Amino acid sequence: MNKIKINEDIDLRNTLFSGQAFRWYLKDDWYYGYINNSFIKIRIIDKHMEYESCMGKPCESEIIEYFNLKLTYKKIFSKIEDKYCLLAYKELNGLKILNQDPWECLISFIISAWSNVPKISKTINDLCVELGDKQVIGDEIGYTFPSPSIISTKNEKILRKFGLGYRSKYVLNTSRLLSENLNIIYELFEKTYDEALNVLLEFPGVGDKVANCVLIYSLKKHFAFPVDLWVDRILVQDYGIDKKMPLIKKRKWAQNYFGDHAGIIQHFLFHYKRKYNQ
DNA sequence: TATCCACCTGA
DNA sequence: CAGGTGGAT
Numbered sequence: 001m002n003k004i005k006i007n008e009d010i011d012l013r014n015t016l017f018s019g020q021a022f023r024w025y026l027k028d029d030w031y032y033g034y035i036n037n038s039f040i041k042i043r044i045i046d047k048h049m050e051y052e053s054c055m056g057k058p059c060e061s062e063i064i065e066y067f068n069l070k071l072t073y074k075k076i077f078s079k080i081e082d083k084y085c086l087l088a089y090k091e092l093n094g095l096k097i098l099n100q101d102p103w104e105c106l107i108s109f110i111i112s113a114w115s116n117v118p119k120i121s122k123t124i125n126d127l128c129v130e131l132g133d134k135q136v137i138g139d140e141i142g143y144t145f146p147s148p149s150i151i152s153t154k155n156e157k158i159l160r161k162f163g164l165g166y167r168s169k170y171v172l173n174t175s176r177l178l179s180e181n182l183n184i185i186y187e188l189f190e191k192t193y194d195e196a197l198n199v200l201l202e203f204p205g206v207g208d209k210v211a212n213c214v215l216i217y218s219l220k221k222h223f224a225f226p227v228d229l230w231v232d233r234i235l236v237q238d239y240g241i242d243k244k245m246p247l248i249k250k251r252k253w254a255q256n257y258f259g260d261h262a263g264i265i266q267h268f269l270f271h272y273k274r275k276y277n278q
Numbered sequence: 279t280a281t282c283c284a285c286c287t288g289a
Numbered sequence: 290c291a292g293g294t295g296g297a298t
Contacts, residue, residue: 019292113293119288120292165286170294207294228292246280247293270292 004049004060008073011094012044015067018271020098020217022108022121023128023145032140035066036101039135039142054135067096076261084238085258085265088272095271097264098217102185103178104145105218110170110205112213119163126162148182151175170205177203193221208248216263224263227251234269 012031016024024033030041035058042051042063051063064070073096077089112120124145131150132143151159152175159168178184188196196219200211208227215224227235227250235241235250245253255262 109292110294114285114291115287115293116289116291123287160286163287166284167286167294205294209293213292226292230292244280274292 002051002053002060004051004063006044006047006049006069008069009094010044010049010067010069010096011092012042014092014095014271015098018095018267019117019274020213020267021100022112022117022124027140032137032142034101034104034142034145036062037104037144039137039140039144041137041140052137054137066099068099069096071097073264076264080265082258084234084269084272088268091276092268092272095268097222097267099220100218101145102188102214102218103148103182106174106185106200106203106206106210106214107145107151107171109210109213109217110174110203111164111167113167113205113210123163127159127164130162148175148178152179167205170203173204174206188215188219193223196221197224208251212251212263216267222261222263223255225251225254225258225266226263227254228270230270230273231266234273 013026016031016033021033024031030043032039032041034040038053038057040051040053040058040063042049044050049063058066073089077086080086108120108124111123128143128145131146131154135142135144151171154172156168156172159172164171184199188199191199193215196215197211200206200214201208212224212226215221216226227247232247232250235254236243239257241250241253254266258265
């Protein structure tokens with residue numbers, strides 16, 4: 001059994017089921033999912049993460065990167081005085097913001113538009129089962145997330161069968177744009193938040209919310225701040241922001257208020273609101 | 279620039 | 290009605 005020593009607390013349930021990733025599931029005390037598009041099972045026992053993957057992928061360094069284990073949350077929140085942030089941090093200790101694969105993340109959040117977590121997960125899973133490659137760990141079967149060139153060979157009608165609905169043409173056209181050169185999104189790691197945001201907004205089905213999700217959940221832009229329905233409620237109900245304020249203004253207000261790690265704070269507030277508040 | 283609404287689908 | 294976007298006004 002492979003093991004990684006864990007220094008900070010990790011809460012796998014809150015981390016993997018807080019709406020930032022959609023393909024993890026729990027079975028027999030193990031969490032099954034994908035890191036860099038490779039099937040893996042993990043669990044935490046006595047300050048160690050135990051894992052089993054297929055043929056050495058993902059490797060230890062990829063897992064550490066995926067869970068952002070080098071980032072010290074305590075340090076980030078020690079500079080925060082806001083009471084809601086501190087409450088969410090206290091209640092959700094061990095929640096991590098993941099570094100997912102940007103391509104899968106981009107398509108997943110395009111699919112997430114005006115939907116709900118169970119349906120998003122089902123749709124993505126159907127897509128992978130139909131178009132991805134099979135991977136096996138023990139008795140469990142997994143499927144990789146299909147590449148842009150594979151999705152590009154399909155048409156809107158086929159994608160609708162997977163339950164994508166009107167998002168089908170967004171997924172198809174975004175895939176087509178990236179099928180020639182997927183590097184366009186991996187190059188965003190090197191770009192600033194604003195530059196990367198503007199590149200993402202060019203893709204069909206990607207607005208300010210989806211782009212900011214991709215930036216915070218896969219491209220390590222901690223300043224990114226997705227304003228969805230729940231975060232909007234938080235800003236209006238808890239921070240007294242005018243409900244009528246346009247979405248982008250709300251986002252900028254929050255980034256200014258919360259600072260460099262606004263996106264990380266956002267995820268704590270978001271998950272806390274969903275879990276404990278109405 | 280700011281508001282309005284169609285767009286798939288399943289609970 | 291649900292974790293938006295794009296197009297029109």
